[in-house]
Amino acid sequence: MKAVILAGGSGTRLYPVTISVNKHFLPIYNKPMIYYPLSLVMLLGIKEVLFIVNPSDIESFKKLFGNGSHLGMNIKYTIQEKPNGLAEGLVLAEDFIGNDNICYMLGDNIFYGHDLVRIMKDAKKEIETGGGAYVFGYYVKDPERFGIVEFDEEGNVKSIEEKPKNPKSNYAVVGMYFYDNRAVEIAKNVRPSERGELEITSVNEKYLKDGKLKVKLLGRGFAWFDAGTHDSFLEAGEFVATIEKKTGLMVGCIEEIAFNNGWITKEELIKLAEPLRKTEYGKYLMELAKKP
Structure with missing residues (x-):
């Protein structure tokens, strides 16, 4: 399995802060935002990573991570000319992905929780052995802002909808997705939504239609931040600061993970x-x- 981290976009929700600075370089407490999704990929044991970035930011990303050899990794980059939607990232990553399965992460999503890595490893294993798509749901108060998943009385996925005006549940699909290799071709056939974007929800809908979508809910004991807004950005930083000060252990420390993995x-x-x-x-x- 290879990892693709989408770190492009214009960061308009964080304006004026991000007018001159890519949001993924902003600090979540004591390290750049982009360290957090990368750290989860590393905890899964994935060494091959592709960052999808803006044309104006690629040199800054290379300055931060280089080719990844200092971490025992193989890091590559590709450019997304315009923020045309999350599904476009899969299309842009086609050559990098090749025949592999995919761990697809959003660069501004931050996760924390007991057994999180075990749950992610279970998802990775399920995709590697049975294929399909494996995504995660999280309860939110403002479901109209997210891709929302609906369940039937038996807990099976009934529908999935992008930013619905009348949400059928409060469970948002978070920015961490595991896909088999079919995801690239599915994404290539996605048509732009009313917003003019290639929605990742459309990819998930196709897997649901084929009976190959699994959604696991992250309940109590898990924290998820979509750090693309001012409030969520601040909350994420305060959360990480509290955890680190209480435990004496860092969250998202990529050098520590590389060392513990035996990569350096x-x-x-x-x-x-x-x-x-x-x-x-x-x-x-x-x-x-x-x-x-």
């Missing part, structure tokens, strides 16, 4: 920490390297 050595970890030695982030990495 202790010496390589120290080398990454050295330029950051005056920060709490750098000190954290140095302490990690000292542990037996």
